[in-house]
Ligand code: SF4
């Protein structure tokens with residue numbers, strides 16, 4: 333089993349400040365990324381960067397999320413309570429209901445394997461620290477995104493909807509972690525920019541869907557029109573709640589003949605090959621591996637998160653429209 337090193341993600345690499353200790357040590361270890369990454373850093377603002385109003389909507393959401401991050405790992409449970417067995421079922425039900433009440437469209441739970449955890453952190457104050465002995469019982473959830481707004485991709489209206497989803501899913505994670513701490517358990521919220529988890533892998537383990545050709549989770553109900561969040565805890569989960577029912581057809585089967593996302597990707601970042609045969613250096617347990625540098629190049633060109641692959645994916649469309 334190969335685990336992802338979060339430092340190798342584009343988001344982590346783009347946060348490195350030239351000349352800093354982390355910058356120097358990272359490119360000493362991965363010199364093959366340096367030229368391309370430095371080129372990205374010096375690139376001019378993308379095509380839609382002049383849309384100041386929508387760009388401000390996006391940036392303000394990310395700034396809010398950045399302010400939330402320290403709360404994600406704050407250890408401050410009430411400490412005293414130790415519920416007996418019958419109460420555990422009640423709590424489990426309350427966690428599920430709370431997630432739905434705050435807007436989760438999908439919810440599941442699982443005891444996570446190591447493949448769902450980054451090997452080494454690549455963002456925030458924990459940069460460079462190995463992920464060891466984390467909480468492994470996980471509540472995993474997703475919010476759905478508005479299909480009409482996502483259809484604007486790659487224009488900024490799509491990114492506004494994506495950031496709205498990041499905020500909604502972070503709030504759900506926060507409230508679940510605060511509820512668990514109120515009940516005396518340890519809990520950690522995993523959200524945009526502050527996560528020990530490879531969220532698509534954790535969501536797959538919790539039964540919310542399967543990873544498709546575009547490298548994101550495909551859910552039965554919404555296809556890739558979701559954003560994921562999770563809370564890990566020492567609360568003793570008793571049963572695997574069904575995440576979203578069986579996927580019919582399975583993404584492996586559907587994506588085998590459907591290559592729409594790969595055809596429409598302007599960066600040629602999505603593999604046309606069969607699952608598991610991409611030959612990417614970024615190898616992992618993922619069935620298909622996106623070329624993240626090629627994808628990020630398009631993000632820079634547009635000045636948005638592109639999102640064309642998500643907008644064109646037909647998986648889940650009939651169910652969400654029916
Ligand atoms: S976001 Fe755009 S560039 Fe990136 S994989 Fe999807 S379609 Fe390709």
Ligand code: SF4
Pocket residue numbers: 544545546586587588590591592593594644645646647
């Ligand atoms: S567009 Fe087609 S191939 Fe790509 S993820 Fe969606 S269903 Fe799979």
